[in-house]
Amino acid sequence: MEQSEGGSKKAESEPTSKRQLDFGGSSGPVVIPEQSKTSSVASQQLKPVLVPPPLLMPAQASHPPVRPLKPESPRARPRQTTEVKDGTPKKQKQCNCKHSRCLKLYCECFASGIYCDGCNCVNCHNNVENEDARREAVEATLERNPNAFRPKIASSPHGTRDNREEAGEVLILGKHNKGCHCKKSGCLKKYCECFQANILCSENCRCMDCKNFEGSEERQALFHGDHAHITYLQQAANAAITGAIGSSGYGVPPLLKKRKGQELVFGSTAKDPSIYRHPQFQQTNNIRGPAPSSLSSSCVGNSAAPAPTKSYRSLLEGIIQPEDLKQLCSVLVVYTGETGKIIEDRNAAEKQAEDQRESSLTLSTRDRCRSQKESDAERSVIDDCSSANQTEKVMPDESSSDGVDASNGRPMSPGTLALMCDEQDTMFAASESGTMGHGGNTSSQLPQDQCMTETYAEQERIILTNFRDCLNKLITLGQIKERKCSAMAQIESEDQIAAFSNSNANARMDTRNHQELNNGAPHSQLPPVMTRTQMVSSAVSVSAASHSDLQSRIPFTAENGNLKPKNDKPL
C-alpha cells in the first residue's frame, strides 16, 4: 500500500484560496465560491470547494453523497459532516485518512474535489504542495472511473415527492447512479450511500434487505419521529436488522433469500422493472404499512436484472406517457375543430336562412330552440362516440391534415385554448389566427357576442364531456390493471411458497413466469396482462374511436377551409 511519505499534516500549511483543481480535462470540478462562514463554524476555515460539473443541486450536491438534511444521527460526530441547510454548507467535512494520503476516493475530501484543510488526516497529499501527486492520483482515478468525480446522485424523472415525506421535511428525489450494495444496514444507516444522500434506493441498487423504499415503515418512522423517537426507532431498526439477519445470513426472508449465483426467486430476471412499480410489488419486509402485499422484501438485485423500483408508482404510470397525453390533447383539439366546425356551419346556415328571409323577421326564438336542439343532438352523438369500439389511432397532426384547425376560423373558447396549452407550438398560434379569422377580419366572420358565448359554452360542453368519458375509460383501465396485478402478485407469492417448500424447486419457474408476464405472454394461470402498448392503444383508441366516429357521423366536411355538408345533408 501507499504509505506515509513523511506525514505532512497540512492543515496549517495550506492556503485555502479558491483554486481550480485539475481533475483531468473538461470533466474537472468547478470552483464555487467559498461559502460565507456561519456562526456555528466561525472557528473553521471552509475549504475551497470544488465540485464536478455540472454544478450540483443543493440536495444532491456533494460527492460523496450529501448528508441527509434529516435525520442527523444524534451520535454523529459533529466535525465530520457537511451540514447543508438551505443549500448552504455550514461545515466542511474533515477527513481522517491515514493510509490513502487523501489521494483516493476513500478520502471524502479528495472525492469531493476539494483540498484537505483542517482535516485530521495523516500524510495528506491532497493539497497544493503535492499538486503533482494529486494530479496523478486524479488521473488514475479518472482512468478507473471517468465518472469518479461526478455526482453520484442523479436527479430522477421518477423521483417521487411524497406528501408524507415532504411533511417530514424529506425530499426524495434522484437516485444513486451506481446504486448501493448494502447487505446488513437495511439501507437505513449512513453506511448506505442512498440513505446518506437522503434518497430512496432505486433499481440501480443491489442491496439486501432494503428498507429504504417508499412505504417502508422503518424508513417512515425514521423521518417522522422526534429525535428521541428516531433514536428509539433506529434501535428498533437495528433490532429488526439483527433479528432478520440472524444466523442464516442476510436479512432476506427465507422464502425470498437469494442464493448465490442464483436468481432471486421473485422476479429477479424480470426484464421490465416496471412490473414492480405497482405498489403490490414493492418491498414490504416486516411491513404492515401502506403496501398491501407481503411480497418481495429484498431489493437484492441481479446483475442481469435491476432490482425493483421501490418508490410508489401510479397504476397508470408507464401506461400513460407524456406523448399519450399529447395525443389525447391533440384529439381534443380535433374535437374542438370539429365541434367548432359544426357550430359555425350551423351559424352560417342560420345566417343564410336569415338573409333569405331578409327583412321579414328578427331572429326568432324558434331558431334559438332549433339551435339548442341541434347542439343537444350533436352532444349526444359525440357522447356516443366515446364508447365506440374502434381501434383507429389519431395522430397528433391529424387535425391539420383534416383542415379542421382553428385557422379555419372556428371560434375557440379560452377554456379550449387552455386545454390546448400543450399544443402551443402548433396549435395555439393557429387558433389565435383562427379566432381572428382569415385575413384577421374578425368582425366579418365572428358571430355576435351572444352567439359566441353560446358557441363557446356549447363547444366546451361537448369537448369536456368527451374528455370526461376518456378519463373514465382510463380509470376503468387502471382498475383492470390493478385487479390483474393483485391476482398476479397473489399467485406469484403462492408460487414462491410452493417452490421453496419443495427442496427441488428453483427460481426458474418464477423467472419464466415473469418473463412471460413481462413479455405480455399469457401466464399459465393468469389472464394475459395488458401491456402498456395495449393500454395506451386502448385509451387512445377511446379518443381515436370517438374522433373517427365523430368524423363519420358529423355531417360536415372541411374542404378548402370551408365547411360543407356531407352528402348534401340538410342541416
Place this chain on the structure above:
DNA sequence: GAGTTTGAAACT
C-alpha cells in the same frame, strides 16, 4: 475514545 461494523474503493 477505543473498538467494531459497514460498505465503497481498490486490487487481484
Place this chain on the structure above:
DNA sequence: CAGTTTCAAACTC
C-alpha cells in the same frame, strides 16, 4: 467480472 483486501466513515460501547 467476481472475489478479496483496504480503507475510512459510521456506529457501538
